[in-house]
Each structure stands twice: as structure tokens, then as C-alpha cells.
Amino acid sequence: MSGDLRDGRIVIVGASLAGLRAAETLREKGFAGSLTLVGEDPRPPYDRPPLSKQVLLGRVPAEDTGLPLRRPVDAQWKLGVRATGLDPIEKRVLLANGEQLPFDRLLITTGTRARPWPNPAEAALDGVFTLRTSEDAGRIAERLDAGPRRVLVIGAGFTGSEIASACRERGLDVTVAERGPAPLVGALGGSFGALAAKLQRAHGVDLRCGVTVTALTGNGRLTGAELSDGSRIEADIAVVALGAIRNTEWLAESGLAAGPRGLACDAGCRAFNMYGIVTDDVFVAGDVARFPHPLFEYQLLSLEHWGNAVEQAEVAAHNMVSPGPLRRPHLAVPAFWSSQFGLNIKSVGVPTFSDQVVLAQGSPKEARLVAVYGYRGRVTAAVSVNQAKSLEYYQRLIETAAPFPPEPVGTDRPEPMTPVPSDVPDPAVLSHGPTVALTGHLPDRRLTLVRR
Amino acid sequence: MAADTLFHRITDYANRADPYPLYAELRESGVTRQQDGSYLVGAYHEIAALLHDPRISSDRRNRTAADAAATCEEDLPVSFIAMDDPEHNRLRRLAMRPFGPPHTPGRIDAMHGEIARIADELIAGLRGKDRIDVVDDFAYPLPVTVICRLLGVPREDEPRFHAWTQEIIASFDPTPGEDLAERQRSGLESRRTMGRYLGELAEKRRGHPSDDMLSAFVNDEGPDGRLTQPEIMATSVLLLIAGHETTVNLITNGVLTLLRHPEELERLRRRPELMPRAVEELLRYEPPVQMLPQRSPLADIEVLGTTVPKGAPLILVLASGNRDPLRFRDPDRFDPTREDNRHLGFGSGVHSCFGAPLARLEVQLALTTLIRHLDNPRLVEDPPPYRRSPVLRGPRHLPIERDTTGT
Amino acid sequence: MNIVVDLNRCQGYAQCAFLAPQVFEMHGEEALMYLPVPPEDQLERVRRAAAACPVQAILVGEEAGADVR
Numbered sequence: 027m028s029g030d031l032r033d034g035r036i037v038i039v040g041a042s043l044a045g046l047r048a049a050e051t052l053r054e055k056g057f058a059g060s061l062t063l064v065g066e067d068p069r070p071p072y073d074r075p076p077l078s079k080q081v082l083l084g085r086v087p088a089e090d091t092g093l094p095l096r097r098p099v100d101a102q103w104k105l106g107v108r109a110t111g112l113d114p115i116e117k118r119v120l121l122a123n124g125e126q127l128p129f130d131r132l133l134i135t136t137g138t139r140a141r142p143w144p145n146p147a148e149a150a151l152d153g154v155f156t157l158r159t160s161e162d163a164g165r166i167a168e169r170l171d172a173g174p175r176r177v178l179v180i181g182a183g184f185t186g187s188e189i190a191s192a193c194r195e196r197g198l199d200v201t202v203a204e205r206g207p208a209p210l211v212g213a214l215g216g217s218f219g220a221l222a223a224k225l226q227r228a229h230g231v232d233l234r235c236g237v238t239v240t241a242l243t244g245n246g247r248l249t250g251a252e253l254s255d256g257s258r259i260e261a262d263i264a265v266v267a268l269g270a271i272r273n274t275e276w277l278a279e280s281g282l283a284a285g286p287r288g289l290a291c292d293a294g295c296r297a298f299n300m301y302g303i304v305t306d307d308v309f310v311a312g313d314v315a316r317f318p319h320p321l322f323e324y325q326l327l328s329l330e331h332w333g334n335a336v337e338q339a340e341v342a343a344h345n346m347v348s349p350g351p352l353r354r355p356h357l358a359v360p361a362f363w364s365s366q367f368g369l370n371i372k373s374v375g376v377p378t379f380s381d382q383v384v385l386a387q388g389s390p391k392e393a394r395l396v397a398v399y400g401y402r403g404r405v406t407a408a409v410s411v412n413q414a415k416s417l418e419y420y421q422r423l424i425e426t427a428a429p430f431p432p433e434p435v436g437t438d439r440p441e442p443m444t445p446v447p448s449d450v451p452d453p454a455v456l457s458h459g460p461t462v463a464l465t466g467h468l469p470d471r472r473l474t475l476v477r478r
Numbered sequence: 479m480a481a482d483t484l485f486h487r488i489t490d491y492a493n494r495a496d497p498y499p500l501y502a503e504l505r506e507s508g509v510t511r512q513q514d515g516s517y518l519v520g521a522y523h524e525i526a527a528l529l530h531d532p533r534i535s536s537d538r539r540n541r542t543a544a545d546a547a548a549t550c551e552e553d554l555p556v557s558f559i560a561m562d563d564p565e566h567n568r569l570r571r572l573a574m575r576p577f578g579p580p581h582t583p584g585r586i587d588a589m590h591g592e593i594a595r596i597a598d599e600l601i602a603g604l605r606g607k608d609r610i611d612v613v614d615d616f617a618y619p620l621p622v623t624v625i626c627r628l629l630g631v632p633r634e635d636e637p638r639f640h641a642w643t644q645e646i647i648a649s650f651d652p653t654p655g656e657d658l659a660e661r662q663r664s665g666l667e668s669r670r671t672m673g674r675y676l677g678e679l680a681e682k683r684r685g686h687p688s689d690d691m692l693s694a695f696v697n698d699e700g701p702d703g704r705l706t707q708p709e710i711m712a713t714s715v716l717l718l719i720a721g722h723e724t725t726v727n728l729i730t731n732g733v734l735t736l737l738r739h740p741e742e743l744e745r746l747r748r749r750p751e752l753m754p755r756a757v758e759e760l761l762r763y764e765p766p767v768q769m770l771p772q773r774s775p776l777a778d779i780e781v782l783g784t785t786v787p788k789g790a791p792l793i794l795v796l797a798s799g800n801r802d803p804l805r806f807r808d809p810d811r812f813d814p815t816r817e818d819n820r821h822l823g824f825g826s827g828v829h830s831c832f833g834a835p836l837a838r839l840e841v842q843l844a845l846t847t848l849i850r851h852l853d854n855p856r857l858v859e860d861p862p863p864y865r866r867s868p869v870l871r872g873p874r875h876l877p878i879e880r881d882t883t884g885t
Numbered sequence: 886m887n888i889v890v891d892l893n894r895c896q897g898y899a900q901c902a903f904l905a906p907q908v909f910e911m912h913g914e915e916a917l918m919y920l921p922v923p924p925e926d927q928l929e930r931v932r933r934a935a936a937a938c939p940v941q942a943i944l945v946g947e948e949a950g951a952d953v954r
Contacts, residue, residue, distance in 0.1 A: 046949050070950020073889050073921060080918050090922040094887040094946030103953040333893040361893045365916035370897060387532060392564065394914075412915045414896040415827050418530040436532030436776065438563035571914070579902040579911040586903045587930070751929070754936035818941050826939060835903035838937050 031347045033059040037119055037127050038101075039109045040135030040273075041065025043073070044312030044335040048133055049099040051343035061101040062127060064119065066136075067159060068106035075332055077163035078185055079365060082192035084171060088164030109136070112280040114299075117307065130307065131346050134277075134289060134297065135339065137313040138270035138330060143180075148241065149266070153248030156266045157185060169263050170196055177201070178251055178261035180239050182209035184364045186267030187222065191366035194229050201232040201259050203239050203251070206451055212269075214377050214409055216449025218397060221390055229367045232259075239264075270330060272314050282308065288316040288328040293355035295342035309346055311338040317356060321424065322379050322406070331362040359421055369393055372414050375407030375424040383448040384431045386420070387439050388413055396420060399448055400430025485512040485793070489653035489868045495861035497768070497868070498810065501798035509784040514654045515543070516791035517784070520798030522805035522822070524781050528794060529827035534773050536829055537562050541774045542789030554673045555708055557716035559829060560772060570832065572705050573713050576694030577628075578835065586835050589624070593840055596623050597847040609858070612848075612876035617729035618722075620844055624836070625721030629714060630690025631679060639675070642668040643719050651867050652771040652793065673711035676718065680710050691717070717833070725837045727766035727865075727872025729844045732757070734876055735764055736849065737857045739812050746814065747849050753842045756814035760841070761800075761823025763812050768797040768871045770825060796822040797871075853881040886928055887948045888921050888935075894942035904937055905930035922948075 036052060038045045041063040049061060065071075072091040080086040104121070111120035112132070119127040140156035143149035153174075155166050170177070170193065177193045179186045182204035193200040206212065208219030209226055226233045234253065241252040242264055250260040277284035282305070283298040284290075289310045290298045295317065297308040312335040316326040341356040348354075363372045377383075380399035388395035388411070396416050399407035405428045408420030423432055431445045484507065487493055488500050504520035511517055519525055528534050537560060558569035575581045600616050610616070626633045649665020652658075676692070683693040695710045705713060736743040746752055773792040778785055786792055799822045801809040806816075824831035831837070849855075858877040865874045888908070890901075897915035901908075908923040908931055923931050935943040 041950075070948070070953055075892065076918075076921060080920070083918075085918070086920055086922075090920070092887050092921065092948040092951070093889055094944050095949045096944065096946060099949075103950055105950070105953060333891070336891075363892045363895075365912055365918070368913035368916070370913065370915035370917075372893075388564070394564075394567070412897075412913065414915055415530060416532060417896075418527070419532060422527065433777075436563070437535065437537075438532070438567075579899050579906070580913060583902055583906040583910065587906050751932065754933045758936050820939065820941050824939065830898060830939065834898075835900050835937070838900070838904065838933070842933070 031349065032056050034130035035060045035062075035128060036131050036133065036346065037062045037064065037129040038133045038135060039064045039119055040133075040137055040312065040314070041103065041105060042067070042071050042135065042137055042312075042335075043093065043332065044135035044137070044339040045133070046071040046093060046099070046339075047096070047336050048135060048311060048339035048343040049101055050096045051340045052347060053099055054097060055344055055347045057343075057347045059130075061099065062104060062129075063099075063101050064104045064107060064109055064121065064127070066106070066108040069160060070103065070105065072160050074158075074160075077160060078157060078188040079192065081160070081163040082167055082170060082189060083195060084167055088160040088167060091160055109276050112277055112282070112308075114281055114305075114308070132308045133339075133342055133346065134308065134310045134314060135312045135335075136273035136276070137335075138272050140266070141268040141271050143242065143264075143266045143268075145242070148243075151242055151244045151248040152246060153244070153262050154242060154264045154266065157189065158270070166263070166265060170198065174198060174262040176259065176261040176263075178203065178239070178259060178264040179267055180251075180264060181267035181269065182206070182222075182226075182233070182235070183212055183267060183269060184210065184366075186265070187226065188364060188366050189265050189267060190226060190231050191229070194231060194367070199232070201234065201261065202226065203237055203253060204233070204235045205238045207235055209233070209235075211449070211451055212378075214373070214397075215380065215383060215399070216451065217383050217446050218377075218409060219449070224390075225367050225369070225393075270313070272328070274314060287326075288314050290316045290326055293318055293320075293357070294345045294353045295338060295356055296345070309342040311335065311342040319360075319376075320357065321359065321427070322376055325379075327360070327376065329360050329362075331360060333361050334358070359424055361421075369411050370414060371409065371411055372417055373407065373409045374417055374421045375399065375405075377407040377409055377448070378450045379406045380448040380450060382430065382445040384443050384445040385440050386432060386434075386443065387416055387436060389440065398423070398430070398432055400432075400445070403430050404428065405430045405432055483513065484510070485514065485516065485518055486654065488518075488795075489651075491864075491866060494864040494866075494868065494871065497797070497871070498801060501795060501801055504795060504798055505802060509781045509786065511784075511790075514791075516652070516793055517781075517786045518793045518795060519781060520795045520802075521782065522799035522802035525794045525796065525799040525822060526826055528773070528781065528792070529822075529825060529829070531779075533776050533779055534792065535562050535776050536560055536566070536773055538772055538774070540776060540789060541791060542787075553708055554670055555712050557712045559716060559832075563828060566828065568702060569705070569709060569713065572700070572702060572709075573695075573717070573832065575700050576691045576698065577832075581700065586839060589628070589836070590839065590843070592627065593620075593624055593843045594847065596620055597844050601847060601851045606882060608882045609877060609879050612733045612878055613726065613730050613873060614875065616848060617733070617844070617876070618726045620729065621725035621837075621840055622722045624840060625718060628691055628721070628836070629676075629718060630683065630688060630692040631676070631718060635675075639672060639718060642672040642675075643723060646672070646715075646719060647723060647867055647870060650771065650869055652791075653868060669715055672715050672718070673708075676714040677707060677711040680714065681707070720831075721833055721836070723870055724766045724831075724833075725840050727870060728757075728760065728764075728837060728841050730873050730876050731764035731766065732760045732841060732845050733848065733878070734857070734862065734873060735760060735812055736845070737855060737878065738860070742812065742814055743849055743855075746845070750846050750850075752814055753846050754838070755816070755819070757838060757841050757845070758819050758821065758823075759812060759814045759816050762806070762816070762819055762821030763800070765797050765800060765821070765823040766870060766872060767823075767825070767831075769793055769795040769869055770829075771869055796825065852878075855880045886923070886931070886945055888919060888923060888931065889944050890917060890919055891942040891944070892917065894940045896940055898939045900937040900939060901934035901943060905934040909934060 140158035209222040211219035274284040645668035862873040
């Protein structure tokens, strides 16, 4: 390893999961220079998955979600302060408090924030929430403790569905409004969504699909909502779960390839500039990154996944302190989980990168199954419900580009196995943004030539 | 030596004390057909993959050459370890209901004090003895007492079920040879007797619930219903045998390993909080279940370039995978602080050991108690005499000496 | 001491839920819920649970940034 790379100044903008794991990895790989972590959230890094589960259920206080360290990071923390700009020539990060942080290498892990309710006046009603930070979760949990008459969840992606699940487990009435045809369709497609819809209804969720919320009503306090089908519901809490917005605005003037779909980078996590030229001192990891993946035809993926934040941060950090030939690509097979309505849903691969899906193991009736997704005759994803121990086998099929439909195997499967369309919708028809975005063929914006 | 004799040598009693060089040979030779038609796998990554592979069956009826152990009768079905999903899953879930989460999450944790007390009592019984047989004096009676309490089997019946157990275990021993069929016949007979015995014990509790698993099997009904009487018999035979015949080996292998590594024994005596990880390392280094002999593929499969035909006996040598240098650094070193120790000691996948948490707790407490009370312990013979089985491998006796001043 | 479980790795073996039932809880057959900040008196059990995890998915460590709060 080159001595230079182990020294100098590294700044990490974004002090959540990816930023923390990157910082630890930098130290583990022998980085001995100065390390600064900048985070907008005043809290040190905490774990978000429990926010929509344990915290909303009232089992864990929102502030008790801090992440454990793998090793000491010996870093300067600048928390509660937002980065407002990046000067790539002078190599400085500009902060909202006027401070400027010079760096030799920069890692961008600014992640995402919750997409707010589009009408600011309605969003300001007491009882209208989004869920992204621990503060959000704490406030929602407090309101749920108070026993609202009905909770309205807007958007039936994973977050919305988990919120609905927590409400039902607390015995609260809940209405879920989703513009798409079923819950989870944005991530898992329509065939799986049909299952999710049955599941929600079986657990007493008042699920309304194919509708939008046209207005949140109330006078200072939320009292209800109007839906596009003309119906009205009364609710004293609404949780807006419309997906996430990538925190890239601060990079608008930076010359980097940053836009609403994230900051594009190469397989080694090095950011591209707006001309598609790779930088060598700016790296990116986590939800904010768009990166090419060979298993998915080198399309640029942006993944809002816990596991991707960890793995990509590790690769980025490794590459920040390694000379060219020793750098590694970020090739991990995407994976995520969700627990809702007593079930464990796990996914490997990219289910939205599919045209067909087949039930390969188990049965929906038993709520134990593996669904395998394929695209143009090869396996691209698998999703299990309470069948996690089987997923490794299907992950190997994805990694080896095995033919789809997969060979019928095992003793616990439907006969015959019949692939059906996976019905992955155009993201535009959903309430919630997709947690996996295939962004390669959808350029964010036109190039404009900037002369300096 | 030709690979086709490797299985003979692994199962040969003469190699029981140290099969590990043979496992190294097995890993070198890849996956090969043995003389008796079975295929042995000894490489970590391949074993781990096969344990998660839906194409692999645990049901011996799927073997091309059926054997007596595959016999499935209406009055005594095979236990769930010899079944495939979805039936395996249903039975395992029903058996789990009174044992652990999600229905009975606190049961094993609540046994902590009782296990520690049993261990202390056994140690107290050895007061003044400067020579101990770790197996007969400690490692055997401890788990027997525990499993009897848990299931609701009278402890004084041990001589009866011990004899049946020995026959049943001998019938699982895949050592090729002329007496295999005979062993399988008498094993089946003992299973039937033991099943009837346990079925009657369970039946007595119907309507008279007590705090044990047999009682729960007949009295509690969950969303999936309950076990039938033949299923109760098959399941409780499995739990009673597995509950006392594997833990004894793990405790004994543990004591033997620690006496061979006195510096580690000393470290654990000083820092008992290291014991949980030390037990995981024991499970890697000297696992009580050395191999899973009853798998077979449901279709022709390829493992390390070899085609294993549908229905062929497929033997997964867990203890070999645990020593695979492609997975574990310095695999032949006993390192109680080993990081990322994803050993195969309890198997993996849907059939991973049902009783693992109980075994872990028992062995952690047993070893902690034992080393606290042993003053200057020494092996009398090394290697000690081993039990016959190459599958459930462990010493038959482990005589040790200690100083008795002050105890 | 804080905990985080890599639930991508987790396959629902439930060893943690047996060994530290006040900290780790199975939600249904396979989903795991846990207290990221376990009570002091549960730490020994948490260590047992972390050691026993067959997929080594449980990280126990000092809370990140505890010194900057």
C-alpha cells in the first residue's frame, strides 16, 4: 500500500450507517491521517430499520437505536451541520455554519430524506408525519401511544407497509392508501403485490389501492383525508411514506454527476463528474450512490438498502486508501429484508429487473415461499417469505446467471411451476418511490457545458 | 491410498482417535465415489451449499438402494430429521412449540440455574476422588438429567433407555460391513420399544398437564394442531437420544481439548466470559456429530466437478469442513477467540440442530464448572479409548487425575 | 454496549432468542426483533447470543459517537 494514501485528510459527508462503516474501514486499512465526519442529523449514527418496527411498536425508545462501533474511528465529528457545497478545485466542503473543510479525499454518504407531502400547508397540520429519522419515529410512536382513532398511511412500499403492520399489532385502525395496484409492487412487482394485499387485509388493514390522497384536511390538527375515488376517511395521524429523495442538492454546483437519482460512480465507488469522467479523489457510497452492476447489464443502480450501505462503504473506504491495481469493485448481490405482519420477507438480486416470476418453493397458503424472478430467460432475483434458509441456493443461481425458469427442485413446491409476468410497474404509477431504481436508461438531466 | 478406500479408513475404529489427517486427504481428493456407492464431501463451502440446497433430501426413501433404516411404519414414523419439507417443517415447528421461540422463548434460558446446580452436584459427588472418569462421572449424567427433566422422563429409567439408545445409534453408524443390516434391524426394534415407552409416558399426562415437553405434546394445541400419537413417539425418541448422546461427546471432547491446551484452560479459568466463544470453537475443532450420513440428491447434481447421481448416499463430513483451510485460517489450531467462526458443528440450513441452544448452555456451564473445580488436572491416557461410532464421535472414557488438596 | 444485527445474514436460527430472550425476540417463525441497547444485566446473555449466532450476524460494541453526544 502506498504510504501517501494512508495519510492526509479525509472528509466523509454523511454520518449515518455508510459513513460510519467507511470510517471504521479506513482505520482498519491503516489510514492514519485526519478523518472528519459531517452529519446533518444531530445524533451520532443510528440504525434506521428498527424505527419502523421496534420503535413504532413502542418496544424500543427512538433514541435507543445507536449503532455499535466495530472499532474506534478516531474521528472529528461535526454533527447537526449540513454540507451546502463542494468546491472540487480547491477541494473544500462548505458547511451551513460557514465553515470550510479542506480535504485530500472525500467520501459522500449523504443518503436520502423522506419525500415530504407535496402540499406544505397540509404537511404542516399537526398529526402529519414522515418517517426517516429517529426523531420522526419517536414522535410517531408517542402519538400511537396516545391511541389515535385511525392512522392513515400514504404509500404502501416497505416503509408504509411496516408502519401499517406496527399499527395493527398495536390494535390501531389503519387505512393504507396506495396509488399503485397493490402494496410492495414497486419493489417486488404486481404478482407478489397481490399476495401482500391479501396479507394486509387478513390483518385488518383497510387497504385502498388505485387511489391517491387528494387532500389532508383539518384545522391546525389533522382530522381526515380525501381520496381520489371521492371517499373520505377520518384519521388523526397520517404518515406520509412516499419514498425518499436523494440528498444531492448540495452538489448542484460541484460539477459532479449528481441529480435526483443520485451521484453516479464507477464500480470502484469513484464519483463521475458531469461529463462522465471519473474523479479520483471523490468517492460515494450508500443510498445516494448510483453504480453500475454487471449482473444487471451494467445499468446504474441506486439501492436504498442497509446491506448496500455497509458493503459499498467498505469498498469505497478500501479504494480510498489503496493504489489502483489493489482497488476492488463493488459487486455484492443486492439484498434486503422487511418484517411485517409476522412475516420475514427477504430479497436477493433485483426483483424489478425482471419480466417473469415463478413460485419455486413453498406455498402462499402456508405463508412460506420462495419466488424467483427472471429477465429474458435468466434468474435475476429471489424473494423468500419465512424461508430465509433457502435463499442462498437462489443467490447462487443469480450469481451464475442460471436459466429462468429455474429447474423445479425439492419436495416443497407447486406442481407444475408456472411462470407469470412479474408486473413490475413504471415507477411513475406508484405512490411510493421504488427502493431500487434502475436508472441507466433514464438520464437525469442534459449536459450543459460549463466554462470556468 | 486410493480414494475408494477412504470411507473405510474414516470409519475404521483404528482411526477414531484422530480422523483429521484422513479428512485432509478427503478434501484433497475432491468428491469421489466410495466402494459402497456413497459419495463423501469434505470441503466447507460445498457442504455449506449442500445444506441449503433444496435438491438434497434427508429422507432415505429417496435413496436408490433402500435400507432398513428407511422403513417407515404407520405405528412409528421416522422422525423429522429424516424427512423433507414441508412435512419436516410442520413436525419441527410442532416440536419447537414447547421448547423455544416464538411460542416458548424463555424455556432454555430458565434452565440456566438448574443446569448449573446439576453440574455443581455432580462435582460435589466427586469430592475427595483424585481420579475421575469425565464421561461416566460428569459428561454423561449431566445432559441425561437435563433432558429427562425437560422431556418429563423419569431419571431412574436411564438404564432402560440407555440400552435402547446404544442399539439405535449403532444402526445409524454407516460403517460398511456385513453386520450393517443386522444393526439396522435391532436398531429399529429398539426404536419401537423406546417409542412405546415414551408414548405411554406422554399418554399418562393427557389431561394432567405438567411442566415438561411430553405433557405439552399431548395437552397443548397450536394453530397447526398437535402431534399425533405416533408422531409424539418418533419425535420424543429423537429428542431423548439427541439430547443426551451428543452433548456428552461435546463436553468430553471439550475437556480433552482443554487438557491438551493447558494455556487455554488456564485462560478460560481466569476469564470465564470467554467460554461461549470457546464452545463454538470446540464445535468447530472437535464436533460431536462428525458427519451427516443420511442425505441423498433428488436429481443428479454436480459437486466439485463430480456428478453425484440421484438417490446415491451423500455423506457430508462436517468435521472435515470445519478444518478446511479454504475457510478457516490455521484450521488445525484450537483458538477459543477465533473470529467469524461459522462452523458446521450443528449443521446448517433447515435441518440445523434442533437442540443446539440447550447443548450450548449445558456445555458452557459444564466446562466452566468443571475447570473451576479441577486442581491441576492431567490426562491419564492420550488418546483415551473412543466410542465405536464414527458419526457421534467421542471418548468412551476420559480418565483424568487431579490434586485433591483443599477440595 | 449496543447491538446491531445484520438481518441480511440472519436466517432465523433463533439461537439469540433462546439464549437472551429478553433482548432478542422472534416475531413469528423467522423475523427477529431486538433491543439495540440491551439492559446492563443482560450483557452476559447477549455475549452468549452473539457467540452462538450460526451466521455471525450480531455485532456488539460501544455506541458509535458516544463521546460526541
